[in-house]
Amino acid sequence: MGWFKKALARVGVGNASVSVSLDDEHVMQGAERRVSIKVEGGGVPQSVTAIECSLRCHYMGWEEIRTGGEQGKKRQWKKLSHTLCTWSLPDAFTLLENETRELTTEFIVPDETPVTFGTENVWLAVRLDIPMAKDAVTELPVAILPSRPVDAMLKTFERLGFRIEKETTEQPKRGRRPFEQAFMLVPIQGPYSDNWSRVSLTVTPEQDMLELAMQFSAKGEGLSHLAGHLTGANKLDRTLQFDKSTSSENIALAIEELLGKIM
Missing domain, CATH: 2.60.40.640 (Immunoglobulin-like)
Structure with missing residues (x-):
């Protein structure tokens, strides 16, 4: 057999x-x-x-x-x-x-x-x-x-009053990468809840560096806010770059300094 x-x-x-x-x-x-x-x-x-x-x-x-x-x-x-x-x-x-x-x-x-x-x-x-x-x-x-630097980024926003609402892993509209992961955060307390409705975080590794891309969506209502949403006028884009060896403390300081400038 x-x-x-x-x-x-x-x-x-x-x-x-x-x-x-x-x-x-x-x-x-x-x-x-x-x-x-x-x-x-x-x-x-x-x-x-x-x-x-x-x-x-x-x-x-x-x-x-x-x-x-x-x-x-x-x-x-x-x-x-x-x-x-x-x-x-x-x-x-x-x-x-x-x-x-x-x-x-x-x-x-x-x-x-x-x-x-x-x-x-x-x-x-x-x-x-x-x-x-x-x-x-x-x-x-x-x-x-998350790696130590990414964990430090997320924990810094959490400590400043933001909460992760959802994450997406999707093909980007532009760029050579097949996908990128974005974290959607909403401010639930603290001073940032007065100005921003949400912020999208995307971390991109580049050799020995990490790029943190942030898109802030302003709060608002009515036709002017709707027009701003359609044209992108109510959005603010900012980026930070970190060496992968950057300490968690220095990552937190850089993010806090940036948020302090755009309040």
Whole structure:
């Protein structure tokens, strides 16, 4: 019956399987993490040519569903996926019937990985490359925490009376990046609640620097406020740049100084 088991393994029945775990379920942007991979053999011996790993995320963006022709172009706004980083364990081996192997690897979480806030929009994917059979695949949701500088930025606004209302991870209108994550904050107390209805924060990593882009929306009502909203006259854009080694205290001071100038 060996040929029958091999035929089933080609379509995934009785095939090898793989599972994955992290040394810590919470992962910080820019941090290094150890990955444990467990490979279990199926009903027949199988060759594994490589173990491919990737960290991926979801974002909202435009997808072309019709590229042209007589009907013209058409696209839709939908959830897309992006590979943040990828690596492999290239050692080939033969996995015997019902054999178990445990391997470890490490990776560095890219700085642009979105903070998850408990949502499962970032995951680790592991695939066994098995010739002449269905590849074994597993996925592990990963909780991403903000890096120390990003955490300092968010905590500074929180201390000054702002609250995170929502976050979005979307394709930007301009720029070369596939997505950017924005935090929408609203002032709930303190002096800033008198002038601003909300502020949008976007952090962009650039080599050894972090750029904090802020868009402040002024409070108002009536037709003049509506006109300002349509023309952008009631919005104020400001940016700050920080070296990644900048202390949390200096990040807080820079943000407080900027807010003091635009009150």
